Amino acid sequence: MATATAPTPRFLADVYQAASECNKCSLCQATCPAYVTNPVEWETARGRVSLIRDAIEGRLELSDIADGPLSTCLTCDNCVAACAPRVPTGHIVSRARQELYAQQGHPWGQTLVLRSILPRPGAMRFLHGAARFVQVSGIDALARRTGLYSWFGKPGAFAEHTGPLERQTAYRRARSLPPASAPVRGRVGFLTCCYSNLATPAATEAAMRVLLANGFDVTVPTLGCSGMPARSLGDRDAMQEMAITNAAKLSTLEVDAFVGDVAACVGHYQEYGDIAGTDRQVGATASRVAGSSWLTSRFLEVQGWRAELGPLRWTVAVDEPCSLPVDGPERGSMRRLLELVPNLRLVGLNEAAMCCGGAGSYFARMPERSAAILERKFDNIRASGAGVVVTENVSCLSQLRAGAKLHAPEVRVMHVMELLWESISVAARRRAVLPE
Numbered sequence: 001m002a003t004a005t006a007p008t009p010r011f012l013a014d015v016y017q018a019a020s021e022c023n024k025c026s027l028c029q030a031t032c033p034a035y036v037t038n039p040v041e042w043e044t045a046r047g048r049v050s051l052i053r054d055a056i057e058g059r060l061e062l063s064d065i066a067d068g069p070l071s072t073c074l075t076c077d078n079c080v081a082a083c084a085p086r087v088p089t090g091h092i093v094s095r096a097r098q099e100l101y102a103q104q105g106h107p108w109g110q111t112l113v114l115r116s117i118l119p120r121p122g123a124m125r126f127l128h129g130a131a132r133f134v135q136v137s138g139i140d141a142l143a144r145r146t147g148l149y150s151w152f153g154k155p156g157a158f159a160e161h162t163g164p165l166e167r168q169t170a171y172r173r174a175r176s177l178p179p180a181s182a183p184v185r186g187r188v189g190f191l192t193c194c195y196s197n198l199a200t201p202a203a204t205e206a207a208m209r210v211l212l213a214n215g216f217d218v219t220v221p222t223l224g225c226s227g228m229p230a231r232s233l234g235d236r237d238a239m240q241e242m243a244i245t246n247a248a249k250l251s252t253l254e255v256d257a258f259v260g261d262v263a264a265c266v267g268h269y270q271e272y273g274d275i276a277g278t279d280r281q282v283g284a285t286a287s288r289v290a291g292s293s294w295l296t297s298r299f300l301e302v303q304g305w306r307a308e309l310g311p312l313r314w315t316v317a318v319d320e321p322c323s324l325p326v327d328g329p330e331r332g333s334m335r336r337l338l339e340l341v342p343n344l345r346l347v348g349l350n351e352a353a354m355c356c357g358g359a360g361s362y363f364a365r366m367p368e369r370s371a372a373i374l375e376r377k378f379d380n381i382r383a384s385g386a387g388v389v390v391t392e393n394v395s396c397l398s399q400l401r402a403g404a405k406l407h408a409p410e411v412r413v414m415h416v417m418e419l420l421w422e423s424i425s426v427a428a429r430r431r432a433v434l435p436e
């Protein structure tokens with residue numbers, strides 16, 4: 001009697017086994033931000049994984065599912081939290097996008113951004129200067145009023161979403177930081193996100209100042225992009241190149257740890273060992289960088305909080321970036337630090353770990369879907385009664401700030417380090433007025 005043998009995967013052999021572990025239980029349905037805003041089967045993790053498996057086994061082509069199953073996934077992995085066999089859908093979809101581009105070639109505009117602009121700090125500086133000129137000259141205001149940005153596709157969507165850029169980037173602000181508060185406990189290398197550097201520099205500066213106030217010297221190397229966007233958009237070569245370059249640069253620093261304020265980037269740095277580990281030149285270095293990389297809130301929680309905190313009579317909800325590892329200890333670190341702030345009232349947020357629709361460039365690629373996901377997020381935020389929402393990721397911060405303008409102008413959106421820096425500043429002001 002003939003026995004059935006498992007098909008030989010045509011491609012994506014590295015994720016085929018994981019994709020085969022879906023037992024079709026459907027528990028992932030309700031957790032998927034794409035499905036809840038468009039309830040059709042192919043939007044679920046189950047649907048996407050099943051279609052990718054069909055492609056691997058030859059029943060269809062990846063190009064048949066490029067628009068829809070592969071493009072609408074936010075690779076947020078919120079489904080993984082509900083999945084007993086822990087099918088890593090976000091990773092499987094990312095790998096399928098990479099395979100699709102390997103088969104079809106990459107869109108030229110995306111290639112230009114991922115390979116020629118994001119890895120180059122000089123190109124990002126030029127971009128900041130050009131964007132500031134557009135703002136200061138009034139062209140930005142005109143483009144917003146007339147809807148001109150919509151003519152420029154994704155770059156226009158980014159400009160509109162990010163809003164006016166501040167004059168000083170995070171790198172520039174880092175030049176005038178105070179010394180670490182004595183006694184100094186160690187030295188960290190700061191992982192500055194290329195997008196946060198331009199879009200939310202005050203948040204990054206606050207993270208650096210909080211580290212200094214807690215007794216850590218901060219060294220700020222000028223880095224290119226971590227490679228996270230290349231990963232989620234499916235450009236494996238660009239992702240590896242960025243990891244190799246950054247790991248080589250970081251390895252020259254004499255620091256005790258690497259710390260960053262952007263959950264998605266830090267999570268990506270923590271995978272450098274897997275991404276660049278086989279590179280003969282920097283493989284071992286990349287693994288060391290990965291093992292020493294921390295998200296700021298988790299780093300401070302593990303090291304122990306030391307700075308004096310002043311009271312804030314605020315009602316605060318925590319929005320967990322979905323890029324935090326599903327079972328990782330990073331989930332909860334923000335909340336545990338905020339519990340230290342006197343008078344601060346923490347309230348629960350329904351679907352706190354569900355993606356807000358920012359997801360890197362998702363808001364620009366899928367504007368209508370992103371808007372629907374964001375509206376749902378603000379229904380939950382308004383229901384929480386919070387006056388302040390905190391998060392720890394640049395795309396969440398930008399997306400939630402854009403959402404607050406539309407849906408809840410009374411709600412203030414902050415990076416968790418901005419809130420903690422505010423509390424430290426209150427304590428310092430009180431000390432100045434009420435000397436012991």
Ligand code: SF4
Pocket residue numbers: 031032033034035043044045048072073074075076077078079080089090
């Ligand atoms: S990764 Fe996110 S968007 Fe994709 S299927 Fe899972 S929950 Fe849905």
Ligand code: SF4
Pocket residue numbers: 021022023024025026027028029045046049079082083084085086087
């Ligand atoms: S929860 Fe996991 S196992 Fe169940 S259907 Fe979804 S992906 Fe498959």
